[in-house]
Amino acid sequence: MADPRMVGVQVQGQPQQQYGGYPQPSPQQSYGQQGQPGYPPQGQPGYPPQGQPGYPPQAQQGGYPAPGGTPPQVGFAPGQPPPEGYQQGGAPPAAAGPEPSAPSVDKMDSISGYEGVGFGSAPPLPPPSYEEAQRQPPERSSLPQLPGITEEDAREALGQYVAEQCCYGKSPAQELKFTDIVPSSAFHYTLETFAEGRSTAWAYEPFKGQPIDGPMNGPAPGPWDIQAQAPAMFQNFTQQVEVPHTASVKPCHTCLGLGRKPCHHCHATGTSHCHHCHGSGRTTVYEDGHHHHRCCTWCHGSGRRQCHQCHGLGQIPCPTCGAQGQLKCYIKLTIKWINHVEDHIVERTALPDELIRGVSGQVAFKEEYPRVWPINHFPEAEINNASQNLVQRHSTAYPTERLIMQRHQVRIIPVAEATYNWKDQPYNFFVYGFEHKVHAPDYPQKCCWGCNIL
Incomplete structure (x- = not known):
């Protein structure tokens, strides 16, 4: 017994002859004619009743070239009126408007809970309200101590830095005399809020006989009632799914059902x-x-x-329906998992703050909860204030998204400012991070003598 969901599925019969890539109709069979194979019976769910706008004419022959003859100029059946907007034997009239880019929303089925949904992009849907459980701030441990940077470490780091630069002279790095090395620490606070956003819009695809899950199978679930699991925490990802019980079969809006x-x-x-x-x-x-x-x-x-x-x-x-003449229309749910990241850097020297983000340091503090508490025990007051401000902002910054998980951390990055003399002139450079990266904007020999630039 045929599956009742297979609306508009073409019956497989004898092989059809081909003419120029199109099937050739037989005298007993025409395409798109009511009661013939491939034509969905009237009254099926999701198909418009006969006589509605966009419904193929009952006796349309499809415009296929006749056997042994020349193809018609326009490709519409002789003796039948062409579709609206076209002229028999010629191109569409110059005054005709552009082809519709999507089916008319008025022709779509009315789905409870999805009133007002259109085609294309749609605004995000606010998540259902929920009550947060009473939370207690966690116990937090003391901060670790970082190893300092010695003169030997600074000299070796500067030599490696000079070797990686084009045309830098090695003499200052080899002959310098340190006058002072001042150690310090930079603090990098990061807050991540992993959230989920959902939006719905009508979508369509060529109907090739695939099963149709329409309103006859039950009411459609709400956008936030559909179960979906993020593939990984704190990583951006987008998933699109068909909303159950919203599909139907409609004539193609581009070719008016002709294919x-x-x-x-x-x-x-x-x-x-x-x-x-x-x-x-x-x-x-x-x-x-x-x-x-x-x-x-x-x-x-x-x-x-x-x-x-x-x-x-x-x-x-027809490129829209893939020459099928029919479209499967359904409501598409777009789920976006977004990781919102903000940070704050505290660095007291002349070293540019953005350099701190690219090096490693000691993770002094890290927490991960559905809702994190602001840091209030850190010895650097600016970090405590930054945590308070960012956590408070993230709690209200994404009203159309469901907050899934939060995590925050503080990294301590070692920084040392080294001053030295070379040829009786004072200079300085910075060594920072566990990698001992160097920042030396006033290195005295940036272009070696005899270097030819072609």
């Missing part, structure tokens, strides 16, 4: 202008000191050639 559309390259005539003779049917050759006109061998003197887009048929398969 094909007039070729705009040749204006549905099947032929295009010959570019070799410029449409004159003749070419000019120079022989015996004179110009002679010859019949164009490309178009055989007609001035026109077979259209390479439609292969002379005057029509092309």
Whole structure:
């Protein structure tokens, strides 16, 4: 017994003959005619009743080329009126408007809980309200001590830095005399809020006989009632799913259910202008000191050639429905998991703050909870204030998203400012991070002598 959900599925029968890539109709069978194979029976859920706008004409023959004959100019059945907006034997009228980019929302089924949903992008949907459980601040341990940077570490780091730079002279790094090394610490606070946002919009795809889960199978669940699991915590990811019980089959809005559309390259005539003779049917050759006109061998003197887009048929398969003539319309739910990250750096020297983000340090503090408490025990008051401000802002900054998890941490990055003399002139540089990166903007020998730049 046939599956009742298979609305509009074409019955497999004997192999059809082919004509120019299109199936050739037999005298007993026409495509798109009521009661024939491939035509959905009237009254099925999701299909508009006969006579509604966008419904294919009952006796439409489909416009396929007749066996042994020439293809029609426009590709519509002889003796039948062409669809609205087209003229028999020619291109669409110049005054005709552009093709619709999506089916009309008025033709979509009314789905409870999804009123007002349209095609294209949609605003995010606010999550359902929930009550947070009473939380207690966790116990927090003391901070670790970091090892300092010695003169030997600073000299070695500067030598490695100079070796990686183009044209830097090595003499200052080898001959310098340290006058002082002042150690310090930079603090990097980071707050991450992992949240989930949802939005809905109508979508469509070519109907090729796939099962249709329509309203006849039950009411559609709400956008936030559909279960979905993030593939990984604190990583951005987007997932799109079909909302159950919202699908239906509709005629294609581009080809009006025909499965094909007039070729705009040749204006549905099947032929295009010959570019070799410029449409004159003749070419000019120079022989015996004179110009002679010859019949164009490309178009055989007609001035026109077979259209390479439609292969002379005057029509092309509809790209919207994949030449099926029908679309599966459904409500698409878009789920976005977003990791919102903000940070704050405390660094008291002249070292640029952005350099601190790219090096490693000691993680002095780290917590992960559905809702984190602001830090209030750190010896650096600026870090405590930054944590208080960021946690408070994240609690209200994303009203259309459901907060899943939060985590925050404080890294301590060692920094040392080294001052030295070279040729009786004072200079300085910074060594920072566990990698002993160097920042030396006033290195005295940035361009070695005898360097030729091609």
